[in-house]
Amino acid sequence: MALLGRRRPVAPLEYTRKTWMRLWIAGVMLFLYAPLIVLMVFSFNDSKRNVVWKGFTLKYYEKALNNEGLIEALVNSLTIAALATVFSVILGAMAGLMLWRFRFPFKGSVEGALSLPIIVPEICMGVAMLIFFAKIDWPVGLPWPLNLSAITIAHITFCFPFVALVVRSRMASFNREQEEAAKDLGAGEWQTFRDVLLPHMKPGLVAGALLAFTLSLDDFVITFFTSGPDTVTFPVKVYSMVRFSVTPEVNAASTILIILTIALTALALKLQGVKAIADAH
Helix, strand or coil, X not given: CHHHHCCCCCCHHHHHHHHHHHHHHHHHHHHHHHHHHHHHHHCCECXXXXXXXXXXXXHHHHHHHCCXXXXXXHHHHHHHHHXXXXXXXXXXXXXXXXXXXXXXXXXXXXXXXXXXXXXXXXXHHHHHXXXXXXXXXXXXXXXXXHHHHHHHHHHHHHHHHHHHHHHHHHHCCCCHHHHHXXXXXXXXXXXXXXXXXXXXXXXHHHHHHHHHHHHHHCCCHHHHHHCCCXXXXXXXXXXXXXXXXXXXXXXXXXXXXXXXXXXXXXXXXXXXXXXXXXXXX
């Protein structure tokens, strides 16, 4: 019993490995998050230059929240991201299931074509979308939110392949015997999908939805090419503000967007966790 209570001696080499691993993780975290932390800190800077700390202030948040153009751009971005996420999840789930379940001629070509929006540079996608909407004579000046439809279609085009890949990867771990057992017990196609396939897909759908929402919300290049004179999104608005100077107001607006994105992501993950616990009970 005394031997069981003793801790195993740790070799010096193991201590060294742990130290190097901790330093590596700390360096990676610093590399990833230091720019965001600096941006958020300088959003409270009481200086127009934004390079010298002059004191703490909230006036730039007040300016950002009272900037009607900035708020309108943020609402446009959230509307586009929400619509793009809904349609991307539906199309991506269907495409992922199709690629996982069925065998058909030229399946490899279809998979390659589905990955093109992911592989092709955004500048090429933006130019292609611009030519496409110009060729079909897309109407300008539609009532809101229809005037966002061109940008929304473009965002769905490059977002839903990400959802499809995530869903297909998730379905690769599915045990097909569960589906066969459900059908043997009398379940129809829809009931099998709802009670067997869909619960297994849910983590992939949530992950794909978060990915699509984030990609749509912060996209600039494709949005810049497909937006009209009356449709300004948040990234395009921030870009137009940065062209003059990087002020604390820009930092404040960016900080608001970062906090909003983190809050929505945390809420989605929490709801997913609560749902998983409820299903387990």
